[in-house]
Amino acid sequence: MLYREALNRALDELMQKDENIVILGEDVGLYGGSYRVTEGLVEKYGEKRVIDTPIAELSIVGNAVGMAIGGLRPVAEIMTANFSLLAFDQIINHMSKFHYMSNGKIKLPMVVRFPQGVSRQLAAQHSESYEQMLSAVPGLRVVATSDVNHAYHALKKAILLDDPVVFIEHELLYNKKGEVDFNDTQDPFKARVVKEGKDITIVSYLKILDDVTASVAAIEKELNCSCEVIDLCSLNPIDYETLAKSIKKTSRLVMVEEDHKTGGFGSQIVSWAAEELFYSLDAPPLRIAGEDVPIPYNRKLELASIPTVDSITKKVIEWGHKNGL
Amino acid sequence: MEKLIAGDIYYLMYLGRAFEYKAKEHYMTGDISGFLHLDIGQEALSVAAMKAFEKGDVFTTYREHIMAIARGMEPKYVMAELFGKASGVSGGKGGSMHLFDPSHFFYGGDAIVGGQIPNAVGCAYARKYQGNLEGVMVVFGDGATNGGAFFESLNIAATHKLPILFLCENNEYAIGTNIKRAAPFKEQYKKAEPYMLTKAIDGMKADEVYSAVKEAQSLIEKGHGPIFIEAYTCRFEGHSMSDANLYRSSQEMKHCKARDPLPYFKEKMLNSFNFSQEEVEALEKKANECVDEAVDFAANAKEPPLEALYEHVFYEELNNVVS
Numbered sequence: 001m002l003y004r005e006a007l008n009r010a011l012d013e014l015m016q017k018d019e020n021i022v023i024l025g026e027d028v029g030l031y032g033g034s035y036r037v038t039e040g041l042v043e044k045y046g047e048k049r050v051i052d053t054p055i056a057e058l059s060i061v062g063n064a065v066g067m068a069i070g071g072l073r074p075v076a077e078i079m080t081a082n083f084s085l086l087a088f089d090q091i092i093n094h095m096s097k098f099h100y101m102s103n104g105k106i107k108l109p110m111v112v113r114f115p116q117g118v119s120r121q122l123a124a125q126h127s128e129s130y131e132q133m134l135s136a137v138p139g140l141r142v143v144a145t146s147d148v149n150h151a152y153h154a155l156k157k158a159i160l161l162d163d164p165v166v167f168i169e170h171e172l173l174y175n176k177k178g179e180v181d182f183n184d185t186q187d188p189f190k191a192r193v194v195k196e197g198k199d200i201t202i203v204s205y206l207k208i209l210d211d212v213t214a215s216v217a218a219i220e221k222e223l224n225c226s227c228e229v230i231d232l233c234s235l236n237p238i239d240y241e242t243l244a245k246s247i248k249k250t251s252r253l254v255m256v257e258e259d260h261k262t263g264g265f266g267s268q269i270v271s272w273a274a275e276e277l278f279y280s281l282d283a284p285p286l287r288i289a290g291e292d293v294p295i296p297y298n299r300k301l302e303l304a305s306i307p308t309v310d311s312i313t314k315k316v317i318e319w320g321h322k323n324g325l
Numbered sequence: 326m327e328k329l330i331a332g333d334i335y336y337l338m339y340l341g342r343a344f345e346y347k348a349k350e351h352y353m354t355g356d357i358s359g360f361l362h363l364d365i366g367q368e369a370l371s372v373a374a375m376k377a378f379e380k381g382d383v384f385t386t387y388r389e390h391i392m393a394i395a396r397g398m399e400p401k402y403v404m405a406e407l408f409g410k411a412s413g414v415s416g417g418k419g420g421s422m423h424l425f426d427p428s429h430f431f432y433g434g435d436a437i438v439g440g441q442i443p444n445a446v447g448c449a450y451a452r453k454y455q456g457n458l459e460g461v462m463v464v465f466g467d468g469a470t471n472g473g474a475f476f477e478s479l480n481i482a483a484t485h486k487l488p489i490l491f492l493c494e495n496n497e498y499a500i501g502t503n504i505k506r507a508a509p510f511k512e513q514y515k516k517a518e519p520y521m522l523t524k525a526i527d528g529m530k531a532d533e534v535y536s537a538v539k540e541a542q543s544l545i546e547k548g549h550g551p552i553f554i555e556a557y558t559c560r561f562e563g564h565s566m567s568d569a570n571l572y573r574s575s576q577e578m579k580h581c582k583a584r585d586p587l588p589y590f591k592e593k594m595l596n597s598f599n600f601s602q603e604e605v606e607a608l609e610k611k612a613n614e615c616v617d618e619a620v621d622f623a624a625n626a627k628e629p630p631l632e633a634l635y636e637h638v639f640y641e642e643l644n645n646v647v648s
Contacts, residue, residue: 063443070382
C-alpha cells in the first residue's frame with residue numbers, strides 16, 4: 001500500500017462508519033485530491049461530504065471550525081503548507097483556543113491536513129515547513145507522519161479524537177510503499193523507536209527520517225557504534241518519556257529535521273535535553289537542520305538547503321569523532 | 326410584535342444598559358480588567374435581533390454582553406465572567422470578549438474582527454447537512470465588512486445557499502476610523518447585494534430590528550438561503566474603555582444620542598403596546614434589581630483555582646480514544 005492509499009483508507013473506513021465525518025478542501029472531490037489522498041471518496045460519499053471549496057484557505061479552516069461546533073467531524077485539506085498561512089488566523093486564534101477560552105464548553109473534533117517540505121524544485125512558496133510554529137500553539141495537537149502504517153493509524157486517531165489536530169504529511173512520502181499492520185495497538189500519537197541501538201539516539205520525524213535511516217549503516221560502520229532511531233510522530237504534545245528513556249541509555253543525542261535551523265522544532269528537543277538530561281549526556285547534542293534560506297528552485301541549491309543522506313552521515317561521523325566515538 | 330415580546334425586549338434593553346453602566350463602574354474600580362467593549366446605545370439591535378432569532382445558532386463579536394443575556398445567559402454568570410470568576414460563563418478564562426454557551430447555541434464572543442463569520446458559515450453548512458434550516462445568525466460590525474473573511478463568507482454562503490443571516494451592525498466606526506475613510510460607500514449591504522437578498526434598517530429601533538430579523542429567519546427556515554441585514558446604529562461610548570472617544574464631535578454625539586433606542590421604545594411600550602407607566606417602571610425596577618444581584622454575585626464569587634490554568638487545553642488525554 002502507498003502512503004497516500006493508507007491515508008485514503010483511513011478516511012474511507014471512518015466515513016463509512018460515521019456520516020458526521022466530512023472532507024473539505026481545494027480539489028478534494030471531483031479532481032480526486034492534488035496528491036490523490038481523497039481519490040474515489042466523492043463518488044462514494046457524495047459532494048455534500050467531500051466538499052470542493054473555493055481557493056480560500058481561511059474559510060476552509062474557519063468553516064471546519066464552525067462545522068465542528070455544529071456537530072460534524074470535518075477533515076480539512078490544505079493543498080500545501082505554505083497555503084496554510086492564509087488560514088493561520090483560524091488555526092491559531094480559533095481552532096486552538098475555543099476549547100480553552102470557553103472553559104471546555106466548546107469542543108472541536110477536527111483535523112487540518114497538509115503536506116509540507118522540500119519536494120522537487122517547487123521553489124520558496126511551495127516547499128516550506130511550519131511545524132515549528134504550529135507545535136508551539138497550546139491547544140493544537142500536531143502530528144507528523146512518516147510511514148504507511150503510521151499514516152493509517154494516526155489519521156484514524158486524529159479524526160476520532162475530539163481535539164483539533166494539525167496533521168502533517170510530506171509531498172515526497174505520498175508514493176512511499178509499506179504495509180499497514182491492522183493489529184498495531186501502539187498509540188500513534190507517541191514516539192516510536194524505529195531502530196534500536198545503544199550509543200547514539202537520533203531523533204527525527206516526517207520525510208527526513210528516511211534519510212536518517214538510510215545514513216545509519218555508514219555511521220555505525222565508521223564510528224563502530226549502534227544508533228537508536230526515534231520517530232517523534234507527535235510534535236505536540238511531545239513524548240518526552242520515550243526520548244528520555246533512549247537518551248539515558250545512549251548518552252548521546254542527534255536531532256535531525258528538514259526545516260530551517262533557527263527556531264526549528266529540534267531546538268525544543270535539544271533545549272529540553274540540555275535542561276533535563278544534561279548529566280546523562282556524554283557529548284553536546286548535535287542538531288542537523290536546513291539552512292536559514294528560502295528554498296531555492298535550482299536542484300543543486302535546493303538539495304544544499306536541506307539535510308541529505310550524505311550530509312547527515314558526514315555530520316554525525318564528524319561529531320562522533322570529535323566526541324570520543 | 327406581541328405585547329409580551331415587547332415587554333421582554335424593553336426589559337432586556339433596560340437591563341442591558343444598566344448592566345453595561347455597572348460594568349463600566351466596576352472597570353473603574355478595577356474589579357473588571359482587560360478590554361471592555363460597552364454596548365450602550367446599541368441595545369435595540371442586540372436585544373431585538375436575539376429575541377427575533379430565537380431558534381438556530383448565534384455567532385457574534387466581542388461587544389456581546391447584552392446579546393448573551395438576551396440569548397438567555399443569566400446576567401450573574403455573565404457579570405462573573407467579566408470579574409474573571411470561576412462561576413463565569415467561561416470559567417473566568419474568557420472574559421468580557423469570550424462568552425460561550427452551547428446550551429443556548431451561542432458561540433462567542435470572538436475578538437478577531439470578522440473571524441467568527443467563517444465559523445458561522447461552517448455551522449450553517451453543518452445545520453443544512455443535518456436537515457436543520459432554523460438558521461445561523463452571525464453578527465459583526467461595519468469594520469469586518471472590509472476584511473477577506475467577510476467576502477469569502479458571502480461567496481461560500483451564496484454558493485451553497487446556506488441557512489445564514491449576516492447581521493451587520495454599522496455604527497460607522499472601526500475603533501476610531503470612520504467607515505467613509507475605510508470603504509468607498511457608507512452602506513455596506515452593497516457589498517452583499519450580488520450574492521444575496523439584502524435589507525437596510527434602523528438598528529436603533531427595536532421594533533424594526535425585530536420584524537426584519539424575524540422575517541429573515543422565517544425566509545431562511547423556508548429554504549431561502551443566506552440573507553444580509555445592515556442595521557445602522559450608534560454607540561454612545563468609545564470603542565472600549567481605553568478609547569476616550571475623541572474622534573467624534575459633541576455635535577455628532579448629540580445627534581447620535583437623539584437616536585437613543587430606550588426612550589424610543591419606551592414610547593412604543595406606552596402608546597403602541599398599551600403598557601401603563603407603572604408597568605414600565607416595574608420592569609425597570611426588576612431590571613435594576615437583577616443587575617445589582619449580578620454584581621453582588623460576581624463580587625462574592627470565587628476565583629478559579631490555580632489548577633484551572635491547565636484544564637481544557639485538550640479535550641481528551643492521550644489513550645482515551647476508542648478506534
